[in-house]
Amino acid sequence: MVRQKNIFVSGIILRCVYLEKIKEDVIILGGGMAGLRAAVAAAEYNKNLSVGVVSKLYPLRSHSVSAEGGTSAVLNPKDSFDLHAYDTIKGSDYLADQDAVEEFVRLVPEQIYTTDHWGCPWSRNPDGTISQRDFGALSFPRATFAADKTGFHVMQTLFSRALKYDNIRFYNEYFATSMFIENGRFNSLTTINLRTGDFTVFQGKAIVFAAGGAGRLYQFSTYAHSVSGDGDAIAYRAGIPLKDMEFIQFHPTGLVPSGILITEGARADGGYLLNGEKKRFMQAYAPNKLEKASRDVVSRAIMWEIEAGRGAKGEYGDMEYVYLDLRHMADVLDERLPMITEIAKKFNGIDAHTELIPVHPATHYTMGGIDSNVKTTTDYSGIFAAGENACVSIHGANRLGSNSTNECLALGNVAGVSAAKYAMEHDIPDLVVSNVDAEEKRIWDDLLKRNGGENVAKIREDLRNNMDKNVGIFRDANGLNTALKNIKSYKERYEKISIQDKSSTFNMELEWALEVGFMLDLAEIITVGAIMRTESRGAHYRKDYPNRDDENFLKHTIATYTKDGPKITYKPVVITKWQPTVRTY
């Protein structure tokens, strides 16, 4: 990797440590939906502010493009903000902060209209107004959608809009490695420019964390390969606490065997789930909502069916699965669900019009994240968080389908404006060079020089299988403790990795190694949080504690970094109008 550059001064070669510094007023970490929305908001707020979008991918390659179903917004006069808030809070199993939810739902409709004005092709009614569809666990059909490519179209719209502003600069393929806080304030962000291998430091007045979730901790996942929890881990290591990390959402319908998402819209529009005996089974688990119950409920129902021996098996190795039946709605598939018909055809050779689609619950969303609030601020000044990277908490213990893209838009906007305001009032702090040097040494003198023969990819694979098996939909003390022990052993193995690739341009293996480092930290937080939460709430289901325990656990888990692993504390949940009651669908 390029670390030293030769500088020629009148014939004498000076070898000096080369440090590339980039200064931007507002730095956005992550080029996904929340990141781009924040970038546009900040650039729009003041045209003289320079905004830098730092991403390890090109913005359009972010995982946000994979979002399919829809985005909830109260647009219809028959609907109400209270109803949206109530659905969200009930979905969260009452772990959401209710004041935040109430404020959040009021921010959403404007974002739908804004993106519409920017060119997002929201699906329409014949009269030209924006159409809305039903979605899992909604009491009113309020999911605004763009066929089943909602995330894709919104991302295209935001990216294109961002190109309009001259004050937004894109730093594509800069892999962030760490962030530094000095005097309670954001100081600098260190990155590796993947294209050249240069160690690059970003200095800025404010930073917005919008780097997405951590779903690739699991093997069977709807996530893009790139979602490795970098943002969470960077913030955590810098000292920002993470909230509610043990809540990982499993989407009921991940396509077997690849895990590609089959949107919830398929069930919301009337699709059935069939077990191995080709019979509908949701009646037993959610008598009212059936297939349209919330994701945690449906995912567990599928797993109960499989555990009871009623799963289908055979075609795809050892994995047991159930079926998604769309045959009875073949006539609307091409109009409303074009992408999943295309996916079933391309990747499985299945014609959804006439055949059953094999599905299995897959990791889909990280409810937890950087401890922030509906103003997107964190414990430290100049540091903001938005999107899946943040935990506001709107989603509590289980996110409602169609509530993530709207969070990215609404809170991305808030974060962008807040960061811009903050940047207007502050200067770029002086770089603390010793921090940056230490980080550089960590990568070049430690990580790259380790030589114990361990393969990074193997550790990652073991970690993912471990998480799938022991920290999955069903959890219990035994499995979780085994998982924690395994994670500790992976950490030891991680100390002994060898990075074979010594190239400085596009060194994917180094990127993998850094990602695995992040993932190990996060896996530990998730597992420790899950061990300590001896109750079942939302997506966190303990077989040994199958009931919700409001007396002891109606509170957020806060994980803070220490040298010996995460320190777990708790923080109360804000309750306004809706007292916790029994949650049934």
Next chain:
Amino acid sequence: MADEYEFEIKRKDESGKVYYSTYKVPKDKISTVLEGLLYIKENLDQSLSFRYSCRMEICGSCGMEIDGKPRMACSTIVEDLKKDHIKIEPLKHYKVIRDLVVDIDPFFDKYREVKPYIIRDDDGKYDKELPQTPEQFHEYANFAMCIKCGLCMAACPIEGSDPNYLGPAPLAAAWRYIADNRDQGAKYRVEVVDGEEGTSRCHFAGECTEVCPKGVDPSFAIQKLRRTALKIEIASIFGGR
């Protein structure tokens, strides 16, 4: 048939040396080309570099020349190629950074040139949606499906002989916004796309449409652009618009 595939991959290392590496990948472990590449990277050769992300043909990262044709690695099922020996090369018409990773910046620069966003006089007032019927949506729906993978740029023969040519995807994007009834910026966009480096350069080989993984029809869009440009220019002669 053997139970292994042979992946012959064109490499380029840091020093600029170009060579081919061949790897054997077991058939039962992989289904798509991308899975094959990941298998190689994880098990056989850690120094292989390529771009990938969503693995569901929506992010546009993994375009490469597979078996002589630009394709997405994630959605190319190896079995469908009906071959045991698969040749993989970086996309043509782009500068190779390393192995299968190409410099895609010129593509995005061209994309930016065509003003790919809604231009309206009342920009900034977002209190209500802009009316658009499903029929009006279908006017541009096809062109909105572009995932910016850049395969069309590698397929276009004109891109090969004239790198200044805007290219299929940017021109299709220009048409996507002109055809959108919410947009009022056709005249600004036509200034960019009409001319020697724009629509006039297209000679309608139609390869862009052939290789597009999402079924977008850029060659159609370019012909439509020509017509629109002509209309606007004729109108301007008679003092319209």
Next chain:
Amino acid sequence: MVEVNKEMKEGITAWAKFYKKGMGYFAFAFHRLSGLVILFYLYLHYTVLSNLLRGQATYNAIVKSITYGPYDSFLVLDFLLALVIFYHGANGVRLALNEFGIGMYHHKALFITFEIIAMVLLGLFDYYALQFVGVGF
């Protein structure tokens, strides 16, 4: 204009690479090649015509030598030239129509139809041309 890297450039050799290309590509590549042939013929044609400057007798002698020998083998090339012109013309009409937005949805069918018509016309042309030079059927 955007910055361009020369390394990207593939050049006109790409025209000759038909491997795994669609029908439109053939139409395109042969259109360009036929265009070049026609251009070449045009210069040849001018060269022959310019002999008029050297007087009537000289010109007549040259034309005669091409038509009745000893250089009458050129006539065979004339048939090839006709093929190229008919192909180029038919495809050209199709392209012009397409550029005005006519028949865009069926441009491949249009290509085939126009070429079939052109080839039928070429057959007729060849028939009468052969009769004219006295080969006869």
